[in-house]
Amino acid sequence: xxxxxxxxxxxxxxxxxxxxxxxxxxxxxxxxxxxxxxxxxxxxxxxxxxxxxxxxxxxxxxxxxxxxxxxxxxxxxxxxxxxxxxxxxxxxxxxxxxxxxxxxxxxxxxxxxxxxxxxxxxxxxxxxxxxxxxxxxxxxxxxxxxxxxxxxxxxxxxxxxxxxxxxxxxxxxxxxxxxxxxxxxxxxxxxxxxxxx
Amino acid sequence: xxxxxxxxxxxxxxxxxxxxxxxxxxxxxxxxxxxxxxxxxxxxxxxxxxxxxxxxxxxxxxxxxxxxxxxxxxxxx
Numbered sequence: 286x287x288x289x290x291x292x293x294x295x296x297x298x299x300x301x302x303x304x305x306x307x308x309x310x311x312x313x314x315x316x317x318x319x320x321x322x323x324x325x326x327x328x329x330x331x332x333x334x335x336x337x338x339x340x341x342x343x344x345x346x347x348x349x350x351x352x353x354x355x356x357x358x359x360x361x362x363x364x365x366x367x368x369x370x371x372x373x374x375x376x377x378x379x380x381x382x383x384x385x386x387x388x389x390x391x392x393x394x395x396x397x398x399x400x401x402x403x404x405x406x407x408x409x410x411x412x413x414x415x416x417x418x419x420x421x422x423x424x425x426x427x428x429x430x431x432x433x434x435x436x437x438x439x440x441x442x443x444x445x446x447x448x449x450x451x452x453x454x455x456x457x458x459x460x461x462x463x464x465x466x467x468x469x470x471x472x473x474x475x476x477x478x479x480x481x482x
Numbered sequence: 483x484x485x486x487x488x489x490x491x492x493x494x495x496x497x498x499x500x501x502x503x504x505x506x507x508x509x510x511x512x513x514x515x516x517x518x519x520x521x522x523x524x525x526x527x528x529x530x531x532x533x534x535x536x537x538x539x540x541x542x543x544x545x546x547x548x549x550x551x552x553x554x555x556x557x558x559x
Contacts, residue, residue, distance in 0.1 A: 291557060294556060294557045297553075297556070298553045298554070298556075301553065302553075305541060305546065305549060306540040306541050307540075309540045309541045309545065309549075310537065310540040313537075313540070314537075319542075319545075323545055323548070323549075326549060327548075327549070327552055330549065330552055330553060330556065331552075331556065334556045381490060381522075382525075382529075383490075383521065383522045383525045383526075399521075399525045399528070400528065403528050403529065403532055406532060408535075408537040411532065411533065411535075411537065412537065415533075429498070430530055430533045430534070431533050431534060433534065435498075436498070436500060451500070454494075454498075455494075455495075458494050461529075462529075465529075
């Protein structure tokens with residue numbers, strides 16, 4: 286017969302359960318796939334349980350849980366980084382998606398080209414685009430633009446100086462714009478520029 | 483008045499409310515006369531809305547069950 290959980294374990298379980306969907310959604314956006322997201326959440330639950338006795342604000346653990354999960358994501362990322370090609374970010378600063386859509390005109394018969402472009406992106410595609418961002422910027426971009434955390438909160442979550450977070454957001458936004466365009470071209474959601482020429 | 487390039491560089495921070503008062507005033511002045519940058523601002527808002535949209539059922543029943551099992555076994559880890 287199984288032992289009943291201790292008070293601490295039961296309290297932890299009660300605290301964590303309402304946040305499982307949120308944690309999994311965040312892990313999914315960070316890692317880009319469901320299997321890895323589940324692993325990140327499992328790591329986070331174990332890590333959070335070990336740190337639980339020291340947690341002071343148990344009524345509102347959202348920010349703390351976000352920090353634990355983000356830290357677990359970084360841990361897994363570190364072991365994978367060697368496999369990933371590091372892309373040059375030199376051109377990001379000069380890319381403007383709004384202007385690119387006007388210049389390339391992928392929907393020649395539309396009078397709402399920018400909205401048509403946005404409509405190309407369903408949930409699965411959004412996750413793929415986020416997953417293609419450089420890991421250096423992905424966390425800040427997802428926390429800010431998916432979950433609405435302020436730069437100061439992201440600084441707390443990632444333990445990075447505020448200036449670093451603002452710089453990551455700035456570069457990350459540019460990479461996000463470029464990735465949206467390149468994803469649409471790669472997936473043939475819009476005609477390839479050479480085909481249109 | 484600031485240029486379109488300068489205005490566009492500030493749009494997301496404007497939406498994040500991260501601009502200094504002077505930077506915001508300069509951008510407001512520019513947006514008051516520039517239709518192109520107003521279009522850029524609206525587009526940036528739509529892009530942000532797209533990313534904030536909730537994505538599907540987050541946890542499948544199978545995954546939830548595995549996490550529940552993990553939670554119940556945490557004390558033994």
